[in-house]
Amino acid sequence: MKTISMLGYAILGLLHQQARSGYDLRKIFANTPMGTFSDSPGAIYPALQRLEKQGLLRGQLHPSSGRRRRRVFRATASGKRSFKTWQTKSISADDIIHRLDELMLRFGFMDETAGPAHSVRFLRSLTRELRRYTPSLRQFLKANGPQMPLSGRLALESGVRDYEELLRWSRSALAKYVTKKKGGRRA
Amino acid sequence: MKTISMLGYAILGLLHQQARSGYDLRKIFANTPMGTFSDSPGAIYPALQRLEKQGLLRGQLHPSSGRRRRRVFRATASGKRSFKTWQTKSISADDIIHRLDELMLRFGFMDETAGPAHSVRFLRSLTRELRRYTPSLRQFLKANGPQMPLSGRLALESGVRDYEELLRWSRSALAKYVTKKKGGRRA
DNA sequence: CTAGACATGTAACGCGTTACATGATTAT
DNA sequence: ATAATCATGTAACGCGTTACATGTCTAG
Numbered sequence: 006m007k008t009i010s011m012l013g014y015a016i017l018g019l020l021h022q023q024a025r026s027g028y029d030l031r032k033i034f035a036n037t038p039m040g041t042f043s044d045s046p047g048a049i050y051p052a053l054q055r056l057e058k059q060g061l062l063r064g065q066l067h068p069s070s071g072r073r074r075r076r077v078f079r080a081t082a083s084g085k086r087s088f089k090t091w092q093t094k095s096i097s098a099d100d101i102i103h104r105l106d107e108l109m110l111r112f113g114f115m116d117e118t119a120g121p122a123h124s125v126r127f128l129r130s131l132t133r134e135l136r137r138y139t140p141s142l143r144q145f146l147k148a149n150g151p152q153m154p155l156s157g158r159l160a161l162e163s164g165v166r167d168y169e170e171l172l173r174w175s176r177s178a179l180a181k182y183v184t185k186k187k188g189g190r191r192a
Numbered sequence: 193m194k195t196i197s198m199l200g201y202a203i204l205g206l207l208h209q210q211a212r213s214g215y216d217l218r219k220i221f222a223n224t225p226m227g228t229f230s231d232s233p234g235a236i237y238p239a240l241q242r243l244e245k246q247g248l249l250r251g252q253l254h255p256s257s258g259r260r261r262r263r264v265f266r267a268t269a270s271g272k273r274s275f276k277t278w279q280t281k282s283i284s285a286d287d288i289i290h291r292l293d294e295l296m297l298r299f300g301f302m303d304e305t306a307g308p309a310h311s312v313r314f315l316r317s318l319t320r321e322l323r324r325y326t327p328s329l330r331q332f333l334k335a336n337g338p339q340m341p342l343s344g345r346l347a348l349e350s351g352v353r354d355y356e357e358l359l360r361w362s363r364s365a366l367a368k369y370v371t372k373k374k375g376g377r378r379a
Numbered sequence: 380c381t382a383g384a385c386a387t388g389t390a391a392c393g394c395g396t397t398a399c400a401t402g403a404t405t406a407t
Numbered sequence: 408a409t410a411a412t413c414a415t416g417t418a419a420c421g422c423g424t425t426a427c428a429t430g431t432c433t434a435g
Contacts, residue, residue, distance in 0.1 A: 010394065028414050038332060038351055040289060048395055050416055055394090074403095075414065102227060113347035124343045145225060156311045159365045160300035163358065164225055170357045171350065178346045185342075197422065215386050235423055237388055242422090261431095262386065 007059055009087065011107060012052050015042050017080055017088045018114040020062055024079040027053055041106065053078060061087055085118070093123050096130045101138050105171070121182060128179040135172040142168055194246055196274065198294060199239050202229050204267055204275045205301040207249055211266040214240055228293065240265060248274055276306050283317045288325050292358070308369060315366040322359040329355055 009017070016030060019039075027049055034044035043049065056062045061084030064076040080088070092111045100108055108131065115124045142165045150158045196204070203217060206226075214236055221231035230236065243249045248271030251263040267275070279298045287295055295318065302311045329352045337345045 008393085012395080026414075027416090031414090038329060038348055043395065045396070046414090046416065047397070047418090051394080054416095109347050109350060113344050116341040116343040121342070142225060154303040155308070155368065156303040157300050159361075159368070160296050161225055163296060163361050163365075166357055166361055167354060170353055174346075174350050174353055178349075181342065181346070195421085199423080213386075214388090218386090230423060232424070233386090233388065234390090234425070238422080241388095 009056070009059075009061075009091070010052065011110065012042050012048060013056055014088065014091060014107075015039065015110060016049070016052055016056065017061060017084055018110070018118065020078055020080040021085055021088060021114065021118050024077045026067070026075050026077050028075070056084070060084070088114075089119050093119050093127075096127070096134055098134060098138065101131075101134045125179065125182045128175055128182065132172065132175045132179060135168060135175060139165070139168045139172055196243070196246075196248075196278070197239065198297065199229050199235060200243055200248075201275065201278060201294075202226065202297060203236070203239060203243065204248060204271055205297070205305065207265055207267040208272055208275060208301065208305050211264045213254070213262050213264050215262070243271070247271070272305070275301075280306050280310050280314075283314070283321055285321060285325065288318075288321045312366065312369045315362055315369065319359065319362045319366060322355060322362060326352070326355045326359055 015034075019025060019030060019033060025033075027046070030049055030053075031044045031046065033039050034042045034049070053062070053064065057064060057078070060081060062078045062080050064078040067075045067077045092115060096108065112124065112127055112131075115121075115127060146158070146161050146165055150161065153161070202221075206212060206217060206220060212220075214233070217236055217240075218231045218233065220226050221229045221236070240249070240251065244251060244265070247268060249265050249267050251265040254262045254264045279302060283295065299311065299314055299318075302308075302314060333345070333348050333352055337348065340348070
């Protein structure tokens with residue numbers, strides 16, 4: 006199993022939901038909050054080729070309507086497996102510091118591709134790691150802030166707040182799964 | 193004037209403060225909240241070479257103590273100019289969506305390298321752009337959330353909260369500059 | 380004397396960016 | 408007609424990742 010880029014996983018996740026063309030993917034990356042990923046043809050078409058070469062997805066020409074050739078891709082069983090493996094692997098301290106985006110991508114598709122039980126496990130683990138890390142950041146700010154220029158201190162404060170807000174989010178998200186499970190209510 | 197990577201600007205900002213070696217920079221990226229940047233020698237030494245070739249910084253061998261050779265770099269006048277130009281350019285809608293990290297890096301050094309007046313201008317501009325963008329994201333969530341699976345909706349909610357929290361931060365940061373200016377107090 | 384911090388570098392590789400190229404279909 | 412949208416691709420380039428290479432100085 007080779008390495009897969011973030012863009013590759015984003016594509017795999019979207020194709021897990023339903024079959025789409027390269028152009029469909031580009032539109033999603035261009036027009037929705039998934040827009041952190043590149044919508045450029047120079048990124049997505051080569052990514053599709055790589056994934057296809059690895060057997061993680063398959064594309065077939067869609068001759069529907071008088072349109073120009075249009076290749077529609079869908080994830081293979083192997084692709085779905087790779088995706089789930091990546092998605093459900095344990096959360097490291099380093100993920101919290103350097104790969105928050107990746108964690109969110111993993112979580113975003115989790116109900117659909119791994120099931121709510123995994124989502125709950127993920128959120129519990131995320132909460133635990135954030136409770137460990139966030140105070141150390143706040144601590145760094147308290148220790149070093151006073152000697153820093155205002156803009157530097159504020160920039161750091163922004164980073165700390167991000168993590169604190171994420172922790173609040175993580176707890177509230179977990180609560181939604183739990184109440185749903187216990188009470189059997191819909192959101 | 194060639195393009196400079198984010199790592200390049202981070203280095204330029206740090207060398208603006210004081211002269212440092214490649215190893216000093218690596219330690220900063222490894223041990224502080226500036227750790228979003230790579231501390232790997234394969235990233236930082238080539239970056240230093242590029243910046244030096246562009247005349248943005250100069251390194252000199254520091255023979256102090258019996259130590260091994262140690263090259264200490266400082267930003268040139270040209271390097272400081274490039275940095276300030278990048279730092280003080282206007283904030284685009286695209287910056288808000290795709291380059292928040294870059295905006296924070298620009299702001300973090302601003303008091304030192306451009307002056308508090310620029311910091312205030314920056315925060316006003318940032319607040320304005322965030323007030324424009326954030327509601328549209330919240331709107332997207334309201335419109336599309338109901339049809340999304342819970343984990344997807346929550347992941348999106350996390351993104352929206354990030355922006356809302358950033359907006360609150362931006363306003364409170366601005367307030368700190370303004371009260372400081374009016375009251376004439378030191379931090 | 381040897382492990383670990385100090386200190387600087389190089390080379391292969393992967394992938395995203397930018398720019399270019401091509402062509403069909405639909406709306407004005 | 409012609410601009411816009413649909414639709415897919417390629418090639419050069421830059422830079423970060425990973426891994427390797429080398430050597431010094433200090434502490435146990």
